[in-house]
Amino acid sequence: MDPDQIAEWLARSRRTVALTGAGISTESGIPDFRGPNGVWTRDPKAEARADLRHYVSDPGVRRAAWRTRLDHPGRTARPNAGHLALAELEALGRLALLITQNIDGLHLAAGSSPERTVEIHGTMRDYVCLDCGARGPMSDALARVRAGEEDPACLECGGILKSATISFGQSLVAADLQRAEEAAARSDLFLAIGTSLMVYPVAWLPERALSNGARLVIINAQPTPMDDRAHAVLRGQIGQVLPDMVARVRARLAAPTG
Numbered sequence: 712m713d714p715d716q717i718a719e720w721l722a723r724s725r726r727t728v729a730l731t732g733a734g735i736s737t738e739s740g741i742p743d744f745r746g747p748n749g750v751w752t753r754d755p756k757a758e759a760r761a762d763l764r765h766y767v768s769d770p771g772v773r774r775a776a777w778r779t780r781l782d783h784p785g786r787t788a789r790p791n792a793g794h795l796a797l798a799e800l801e802a803l804g805r806l807a808l809l810i811t812q813n814i815d816g817l818h819l820a821a822g823s824s825p826e827r828t829v830e831i832h833g834t835m836r837d838y839v840c841l842d843c844g845a846r847g848p849m850s851d852a853l854a855r856v857r858a859g860e861e862d863p864a865c866l867e868c869g870g871i872l873k874s875a876t877i878s879f880g881q882s883l884v885a886a887d888l889q890r891a892e893e894a895a896a897r898s899d900l901f902l903a904i905g906t907s908l909m910v911y912p913v914a915w916l917p918e919r920a921l922s923n924g925a926r927l928v929i930i931n932a933q934p935t936p937m938d939d940r941a942h943a944v945l946r947g948q949i950g951q952v953l954p955d956m957v958a959r960v961r962a963r964l965a966a967p968t969g
């Protein structure tokens with residue numbers, strides 16, 4: 712597919728929606744789940760351990776989770792060229808909503824605005840109490856772990872604390888899902904970037920867009936189940952493909968029309 716054709720679609724679009732997955736953050740040093748070096752590709756049992764039931768019922772799982780949080784690569788990761796390109800697309804007025812499955816906060820760190828960003832699987836930047844809903848910065852909870860509490864309890868109610876992310880076995884925040892679905896249904900161009908499109912219900916979103924007549928563009932290193940329905944599939948590295956595409960959009964918008 713001619714990259715200029717996609718840039719043309721973007722420049723003319725009024726309601727572009729982007730969906731990103733773990734693949735946009737691998738170039739920031741955070742491994743994905745199902746790519747060649749993915750966390751689950753290398754250790755399939757890790758997928759089962761990610762279920763909320765184990766976290767709630769087994770203090771050993773929680774202690775291990777807190778140790779993992781202490782040195783998660785996402786703590787020190789910086790946004791890469793892909794995140795910055797999407798922030799620029801928004802600044803150019805060509806991104807109605809950014810829906811991310813990522814919990815690393817790197818889109819917001821790159822300058823995407825909170826008003827136009829839905830972190831549909833939550834964020835690892837905060838902790839939340841599973842019992843009373845008390846919430847605060849993850850750095851506060853991690854400071855307690857560093858000071859010797861292996862499984863810090865909620866200071867309000869004594870309940871179980873967890874990162875403010877959606878685990879398997881937990882439902883999405885209804886308002887976030889509704890916002891994502893409505894934007895997808897209204898979109899005229901839908902970009903699926905760095906996602907294997909295997910996690911539901913988020914993986915339905917491109918379908919919603921297509922049924923409204925939107926064009927679907929997939930940017931992903933490996934095949935996805937939606938590739939044969941897409942109007943364009945780009946296989947390169949996101950950190951190169953996306954900035955190149957946005958540069959073409961910028962050039963088009965700057966050029967005199969006529």
Ligand code: NAD
Pocket residue numbers: 731732733734735736737738741742743744745746747749812813814815816832905906907908909910930931932933934946947948949950
């Ligand atoms: P996934 O692991 O299922 O798929 C990622 C896809 O991105 C793969 O198909 C891979 O080929 C592709 N990819 C990886 N690096 C790429 C690059 N540089 N250029 C182009 N393509 C690249 O990820 P998913 O679809 O997001 O689903 C995994 C779930 O895990 C999500 O729900 C997400 O919440 C969570 N997760 C988040 C993070 C994070 O926050 N950074 C990291 C791992 C997993």
Ligand code: ZN
Pocket residue numbers: 840841842843844845865866867868869870871
């Ligand atoms: Zn509590």
